[in-house]
């Protein structure tokens with residue numbers, strides 16, 4: 060069984076999708092061993108508690124930089140003997156120390172079709188504001204491995220979602236979550252835990268069962 064840590068900053072609906080998938084037996088060969096939040100008030104911690112998953116806080120406010128927070132996270136992850144880190148609405152850019160320690164073992168969900176609407180400053184609702192302002196007719200979600208480059212690591216899964224004429228950032232965010240993120244993230248996590256994701260340079264191959 061691979062031990063999974065889910066890193067969160069806010070509401071945690073993607074965490075909930077993982078918890079629900081685990082309850083349905085859809086995370087094969089993996090178990091959510093910890094939820095780590097960057098803020099003590101995150102609702103995601105309550106979701107973890109209700110599911111009986113230990114919750115931890117590595118409070119960004121306690122550190123002077125993202126690097127110092129990353130080093131504290133790394134220590135916590137090692138103590139917990141974690142195999143896979145999932146960034147599920149984690150709002151800080153982690154520094155290279157974590158990427159080096161967990162090469163191709165950190166998965167992020169991003170609410171757009173990378174390489175569109177990604178990189179520094181593209182997080183949460185901002186992503187959907189920028190997609191609507193640009194006038195794209197489709198957007199979607201991407202699940203990818205985390206590399207040194209913000210939102211630049213190898214793509215694992217993507218799904219397109221239509222943009223409607225009367226969309227607001229919140230409406231589009233919700234549709235992308237329901238139709239894409241909550242499906243892709245548990246699937247990618249299960250594939251990882253079954254050792255079915257083979258990374259060849261930028262390309263991720265999905266191995267058959």
Ligand code: GAR
Nearest residue numbers: 070071072073148168169170182183
């Ligand atoms: C999700 O839409 C996730 O894709 C996005 O933040 C939201 C978190 O919601 N992540 C990013 O923008 C990362 N760059 P949640 O806390 O309900 O899962």
